Amino acid sequence: MREFPEYTVVMTTLWPNLIIQQQSNTLAMRQLVTRGPGEFELAWTFFGYADDDEAMTRRRLRQANLMGPAGFVSIDDSEVMKFSQHGVGPYPDSVGVMEMGGRDWKDEPHMVTESVIRAFYSYYRQVMEI
Amino acid sequence: MCLLTALERYLALGTGELRLALEELYAEYTACLDEERFEDWPEFFTEPCLYKIVPRENFERGLPLATWLCESKGYLADRVAAIRKTAVYAPRYLRRMVSGIRALGWTDGVLEVRANYLAVETLQDELTRVFNAGQYRDKLVVEDGKLKFREKLCIFDSLLVPNSLIYPL
Numbered sequence A: 001m002r003e004f005p006e007y008t009v010v011m012t013t014l015w016p017n018l019i020i021q022q023q024s025n026t027l028a029m030r031q032l033v034t035r036g037p038g039e040f041e042l043a044w045t046f047f048g049y050a051d052d053d054e055a056m057t058r059r060r061l062r063q064a065n066l067m068g069p070a071g072f073v074s075i076d077d078s079e080v081m082k083f084s085q086h087g088v089g090p091y092p093d094s095v096g097v098m099e100m101g102g103r104d105w106k107d108e109p110h111m112v113t114e115s116v117i118r119a120f121y122s123y124y125r126q127v128m129e130i
Numbered sequence B: 001m002c003l004l005t006a007l008e009r010y011l012a013l014g015t016g017e018l019r020l021a022l023e024e025l026y027a028e029y030t031a032c033l034d035e036e037r038f039e040d041w042p043e044f045f046t047e048p049c050l051y052k053i054v055p056r057e058n059f060e061r062g063l064p065l066a067t068w069l070c071e072s073k074g075y076l077a078d079r080v081a082a083i084r085k086t087a088v089y090a091p092r093y094l095r096r097m098v099s100g101i102r103a104l105g106w107t108d109g110v111l112e113v114r115a116n117y118l119a120v121e122t123l124q125d126e127l128t129r130v131f132n133a134g135q136y137r138d139k140l141v142v143e144d145g146k147l148k149f150r151e152k153l154c155i156f157d158s159l160l161v162p163n164s165l166i167y168p169l
Helices: A054-066 A074-088 A115-128 B002-011 B015-034 B038-044 B056-060 B073-086
Strands: A009-014 A018-023 A026-034 A040-047 B045-055 B068-070 B092-107 B110-123 B129-143 B146-156
Touching (some): B068 B073, B110 B146
Antiparallel strands (some): A026 A040
């Protein structure tokens, strides 16, 4: 059910380790907890509104199948993240560069780009003065 | 008439015979998954059914969110389609061990069963590790002369899932 008029997917990163997301009718927060150079935990918190009716709560719970460690959408993310770690991990003295969608950051009409991540790190470097 | 007869046959089983029947069912169930015959997996369930993998913390606090939720055979088939066709993941073996199977008794043709389960995962070039452990809380009924899961809850003890949960438990 279209709950918000304009968008079906919205993800917002709150610096440095919190992501708030809406995908269809799932509302969730993801917190990244670093556990060392090669490991992190991802804590998922799903939520609804106190005045959701039963049908909406059921809809959110069903659509939660999209997300989390067994999520139809998010399984690939966790797996690809691990592939990438395997790829760059053995070369701690080098720099691994992901260039999906180029090197710059700007608004795009599609999602086949890591522009948002580059924009994030651009700001991160600015704040950290590096 | 045939269904009634089958149910009556199961109801008449002694404790030891019922235990054997359950041992056999759980052995078939885990073999089906261990051998990655996922297309056969939904046939262990009734229509409709409830299959949930849920962290123990959520279960004990009465929080409804599941890590994996299926409410019908169609849901189960969706998961199989994802495993086979859409999900991208590293090759792996998952092996499941079930022990301490306990039949709690029949109520209106429904047999409640609890058991411990342990799943170990082996990724290429990595040592086998404990992947997920917990308790099955199952409700079984007799359908087509066989015991089938009307409900299967996999309640896992750890809050953490190593990377991703792709294959069923």
